[in-house]
Amino acid sequence: MTLALEGRTAIITGAGGGLGRAHALYLAGRGVRVAVNDVSADAAERVAHEIAAHGGTATAVAGSVTDEAAVGAMVEAVLAAWGRVDILVNNAGILRDKSFAKMTIADFRTVVDVHLIGAAICTKAVWEAMRAQRFGRIVMTTSSSGLYGNFGQANYGAAKMALVGLMQTLAIEGEKYDIRVNCLAPTAATQMTEGVLDAESLTMLAPDRVSPALLALVADDAPTRMVVCAGAGHVATANVTLTHGRYVGHAADAGEQVVSRWSEIVDRSGEIVPGYGFVQAEREVAAARADA
Structure with a gap:
């Protein structure tokens, strides 16, 4: 696998803290120029400065992934500054956890808008540039909550599994342009998991123990249509399979x-x-x- 990333350009959403920050620092450490996106301008600036302090190249771009105009402007700014967008990591997300009985449709829609629609907006914004340069690496952030379910996360799980479906089709459509699309299902201790895990588990599940899994997904020889599960330094893959099944016919029985x-x-x-x-x-x- 060709791992050299020096000079590549990446946009990472939700990178003002937690997992996105870890991703940004990791890729920047590999020589990638990183556009640090976050809804908080201050948070994005802090991470960009942190990257620069370590000798990397980064720029901060504030804006919500659900704002098409802001996302479009972000991509245009990156193209103007660096000439290309090689990598997009759709990481931005929120939680509105409640049992389905107590969840409002507003809670459901808000989570789907950020995770699914936000990822679609960001991907659409870079798609033509990647097609034109005949190279792109896109990583969707899915979750075990979407793959396998989790109590109180009907909205989050639905959005996260939908990203797998989005990945499947975009990988097919992007193949002839060398646009490879994969999913990363992280387990990481962030603001989104505080109060859920004990202190020892939180230490083991540090976000920076997930980010190395990105390397295989954004490299020149990256796979496509893979769901990679990573946490605490452990990496596995998940697959949507089809059993052999049996023919039962169409008679009355x-x-x-x-x-x-x-x-x-x-x-x-x-x-x-x-x-x-x-x-x-x-x-x-x-x-x-x-x-x-």
Whole structure:
């Protein structure tokens, strides 16, 4: 894998603290020029100054990822200053945790707007520049709450799993332009996890123990369409798989066939990771033709 990042340019959202700050410091330490984005101008400036103090190159760009005009201006400023945008890390996020029974639609919409729509806005803003230069590395920040669920996080989990779907399609559409799109599912002690974990766990889950996982996702030889889970120095991958399944036909008892053959349908031996969404339909039609 080609790891040299010297001279690359990155935009990292929500980088005024926590995980985003760790990402910014890590990439800057690898020679990447970093645009530090945060809704707080003061926080963004602090991180940019911190990078400069360590000999790196950074600029602070304040603005909400949900503000299309502000995001557009941010990208234009980076292009004007550095000529290209090579890396986008969609990290900005918020929490509005409540059980679904107590959650308002406003709570739901706000979280989805920041995590999902914000990531889409930022990605759209860099997409044409990346296509034109025929190079791009985009990292969506997903979560185990989206992949596997978590009590009190229906809004957050829905947004985070939606980012996996966004990644899947953008990776396909970006392939011919060498735009590689992946997801990072971090476990890190930040303001978003205070009060949830004990002190020892918080130390182990320091944000800077997640950031090294970024290296593989933004390198020249980066994979694409991967979900990488990282925390406490441990790295794994998660996959959306498809079981072999069973053909049950379309007779009057098809529903009963599903019920009676359920253990065969959910059997994970021989499951695959489809290369694209239409694989499901192809397998279904093939099974129907085989039975004809």
